[in-house]
Amino acid sequence: MPNTYVSAAEAMIRKEGGRATDSRVRILALLLAEDQAITHREIETRMSGQQLDRVTLYRVLQWLADRGLIHKISSDDHVWRFHVNHAAYAHQHAHFKCTNCAKVVCLEDLASGRQSERLLTLPAGYRFQAIELTIKGLCAKCV
């Protein structure tokens, strides 16, 4: 874990007014270094060796998500995946999931989402709030 990720993580956490604990810093640094969205289990594995309870990991992830430093991604395998909120993902965006290796990546800005909102007609009396769009397919390694 390069030092720049660690100090960036610590800065982000302090900016939110939270305590910069070892767990928080290390978890966020790991996520900053990751280009794809990963599961609680995957983070736990990458952290093995270091002292870190699984409940703490759940709580840290929720804390980071509540403050908008990361976002949670739902999936059809019913496991949450987590990814840092880069500037490009500040707004609603679509996700891609590989049907072979389960890799999940964020797709930049959801221009199509806005269009879908107009094209899809909701039943009468329904109110639109948000759109969730996942593309399924094969990633470059699995094609």
Next chain:
Amino acid sequence: MPNTYVSAAEAMIRKEGGRATDSRVRILALLLAEDQAITHREIETRMSGQQLDRVTLYRVLQWLADRGLIHKISSDDHVWRFHVNHAAYAHQHAHFKCTNCAKVVCLEDLASGRQSERLLTLPAGYRFQAIELTIKGLCAKCV
């Protein structure tokens, strides 16, 4: 449960070459009578009183889904919902989920999906297979 749903269910099951057991017929009849997508738990509750093991319910639902008589819908609460495959839902279609009461309904044909496929650009080397689109908002009762 009106008799027409029961006989329709039995006919659908026999057409697939499966045994028309009480469980299958009653579960499919219940789904035919339902306009929204419901969970395993909700089906179990509506069936209480009648003899039906929860594992059997899981297996019947999977059997019906494998044969295309119903479809499974994934959701951010990580619980599957099930809905009969009416003609209008034969193709890919979007879903609506109420953020207040968790009601899930199918939205007819995904014209916008085809458009989204074109508008969203996948990373180089990725192959498109399918699109999953969920609109979140408030249903008519929760507005």
Next chain:
DNA sequence: ATGATATCGCAACACAGTTGCATTGATTGT
């Protein structure tokens, strides 16, 4: 350094979904 309290670690729990296996029952052939 010290105290207040946010955070952590542990144990127990909740709940959706799965698997193995013995028993039951729907269908088929006589």
Next chain:
DNA sequence: ACAATCAATGCAACTGTGTTGCGATATCAT
């Protein structure tokens, strides 16, 4: 109508993700 077949069921045990309560620990302001 009856028996044979084997698909489907019921039950018990299990898996995996995620949650809750609470006493112990560590961070940070003073």
